[in-house]
Every structure is written in structure tokens, then in C-alpha cells.
Amino acid sequence: MTATPVRAADTHQRILDAATRLFTERGFAKVTVRDITREAQANLAAVSYHFGDKLGLYEQVLEMGLRFAQKVNAETILSREGHTPEECLRHYVREYLPRIVRSDNRGWIYQLLKHEMSNPTTVARSYVRAAILPRIEFLSGVVGDLLGDAATPERVRRCTTSIQSQCLFFLPDPFKSMVMPDWQPATDEAIREMAEHIAEFSLAGIHAIAGQRRGPRVRPR
């Protein structure tokens, strides 16, 4: 009844590992089945046998990624009771940014997602719902608290976008590093400094928006 005896489990796992690494590096389209099986030291047909087809394999990789991302989310999301909004924001950026920047085990899922962003496959939508939207919800809540009385749906959305965009910018990118090599903080120290910068910069930005006159369009609810 064991669906996968010892040797089989080996190839199955080796393929999964190789696929994870390669898909993370290059994205779905730019990795061939032959690349994967060569890397995994398996036969070309092994992918069809174990995963149905290339997309089936990719789905399994992304499923692992989804579980990983949810675990990561739990670490970037601080309980709103017991912490000030400022603390939540700082903690969010401090946890999020290193995972975005670094390609190692801490953040591989974001590298994978980066490729999914430019060339979405059919798998994207479920991932968005399960792993991304909850984090955006949380961040929006924190921003709303920081805006206080001045909070409007538009302002919350715009400020959330400002924070999110400053973080996402650091997804590694061959082109970006061509434009300005220094843009990609290399050392842990540089990443930490950038995180502090984003938090500081954004808190000031939010306070400035909060300080604007409420205007005629404000709709408190």
C-alpha cells in the first residue's frame, strides 16, 4: 500500500528538490524538464511518471511554497493587541525585507513569486488568496491605526502601497542591479539599515498624510 517505496521516494524527492531550486532561480517557463531531470540525476520520463506533467510538478513546488509562506507570515505579523502600530510596522519591515532580498532558504518563496509576477501561471490566484492578501490586510489595519482620525479607505490604500512597494522593490533583479549595483544591499547589516530606513521614512510619510486637512471627501465609517 506504500505508494512510494524507498528508491522511488528518492527520485520523487530529488526531482522536487531540483525543481524547487531551478524554478526559484529562473521561473516556470525558463526551466526545461530536461534541466530538472539532469539536475536530479533522474530519467527524462520521471517527471511525467511522478507528477503527471511539468505543470503538476510546479504545482507541488508552489504548494510547498504556500505552506512555507504561511509560516513566514505568522512571523511577520505581530499581534495588534499588545503592540503599538509603530511596533507592528517596524517588525513587519524588519522581518519582511530580509526575506525579500536574500535568495537563501529564508526567502526562496519570494524569488519564486517574483517570476510568477512577471509570467503568471494558472496557479497564481489561489496563492494570492492564501498567502498574500492576509498580509496586506494586516498591514492595512496597522496603517489605519496610524492614520487615526484621518484614515480614509483611499489614504489607507495609498500608504499601504507606499510601504509595500518600498519592500517589493528589493526582489533581486538582474536588470535592477545593472542600473545601480548598490541598490541591492549585500550584507545583513545593509539590509537591516534599509529596513530601518523604510520604517522611519514610512512612519513620517503616514504622519504627514494624517496631518493633512481631512478635506471635504473624508468619509468616516
Next chain:
Amino acid sequence: MTATPVRAADTHQRILDAATRLFTERGFAKVTVRDITREAQANLAAVSYHFGDKLGLYEQVLEMGLRFAQKVNAETILSREGHTPEECLRHYVREYLPRIVRSDNRGWIYQLLKHEMSNPTTVARSYVRAAILPRIEFLSGVVGDLLGDAATPERVRRCTTSIQSQCLFFLPDPFKSMVMPDWQPATDEAIREMAEHIAEFSLAGIHAIAGQRRGPRVRPR
């Protein structure tokens, strides 16, 4: 001596037009020569005949784009003499953002560049030097002025990145609009509001960074 008689000039131009449109929509790799020639109502071999090969055609498209981008740059860059740094920053964002967001004639080059960013071809490097770096230089100068005494190379770079990332975030992206449809400002009015937000948010951020103690690491030069 006319290198391209009437009919020939027609196909040449039709192919160039179709290629510009398709490359802008999908990027170099995801457009086939057959797509282009079908769209241009030309024969498959016309690309080889008129442009050597697919990459040669792409280079010509990107060359047009480069000239266009330089003209655009001139409009986003305000003379630093005669305008305050605040004015320069606001003008920069107001001009830059609409072109980033909209896929129409005003900003097609940025859509093309977006694909180049995720899948760089050999043409990227020269483009960076001629059209992107000058704009970054300008923005860095403005940020340096705004930071005043507090300016350090690291702070200038980080603040410039914060502004740039908030703008670049709005490059249209199928994935992003999946995450949050509202993120893509649709109307001219919404784009204008977002530009004002980014300017306001960033000016406050810069002032906050400028207000920090200079710290022991400051190296005025």
C-alpha cells in the same frame, strides 16, 4: 539609390509597428516572428530580409524607444536652478507616474522596459546608461538638496530608492492586479492623486531622515 521603394518601405514600417506593439505587450521572448508577420500582414521571411533576425528587429524597436525615453526624460527633469528641490520632486513624480501607469502612447517604452527588467536581452545595458541613469542622477541630486546637512551617500541612495520604488511599483502587472485590483489607478484623477500622495509621503520621509542625528558615521565630503 533609394534603398527602400514604396512597397518595401510599407512592409518595413508595418513590421516595425506590429513588433513595437507586440513586444510592448508581451516582451521579446513571448512574441514569435510568425506573430509579428501575421499582425503586419507580411511574409514570414520578411523579418530576416528587412532586419536580419528577430533580435535585430527588437534592437530597432528599442532604439526608437530610447529616443522616446530621452525626450520624456527632458520633460520630467526640471532645471535645478530656478526651482526649489520640492518643486523638482513634485514635478518629477507628476510627470513620471502617469507614464508608468498608462499603457498608451505616453508610456509604452516603460511597458517594454518592464519585460526587459524580468527577462533582460543583450540590449539592456546601453539603454540603462543612456536613459535611466541620467534620471536617477537627477533625482539623487534633488534628494541631496532636500537632505541638506544630513546628506550622506547612503541616505541619498536610500531615499532615492524609496521614491523610485513607489513609482516603479505601478508598472502594470497581471499579478499585481490579481492581488489588489484597486492598486492600479484607472482614471487620470486617481493617478494624479497617487502622484500627490507619493510626493507628500516622500517629502515627509526625507525630512524625517534629515532630522535624525547625524550619527558617528556621517562623512561630509
Next chain:
DNA sequence: GCCCGATTTATACACTTGTTTGAATATCCA
């Protein structure tokens, strides 16, 4: 009117890719 170069056309070639096939081999349980 006719010829020569420029252009267009249909077709073919070489290569890559994902997938299938059927035989060979390994593995497990009675």
C-alpha cells in the same frame, strides 16, 4: 518592351521542448 535588382512568397531545415511508449529492471510480499 525588356531586363536587372529589389522584394515577396512558399517551403524546408535544424533545433528545442513537453510528452508518450513499450521494454527492461527493480522491489516487495506471499
Next chain:
DNA sequence: TGGATATTCAAACAAGTGTATAAATCGGGC
């Protein structure tokens, strides 16, 4: 051990791609 099942393997297939070729067609100047 022996036979059924699971897994591996080499080879082939079909579709899509960029490019090359050689014949057909066009267009203007003598």
C-alpha cells in the same frame, strides 16, 4: 523463491520555433 507491481530507461513523437533557400513577382530605367 516467484510473480505481480512499481519504477526506470532509451527512444521516438508531435508541435512550435528561428532561420535559410530558391523560385516567383514586382518595379523602374534603358
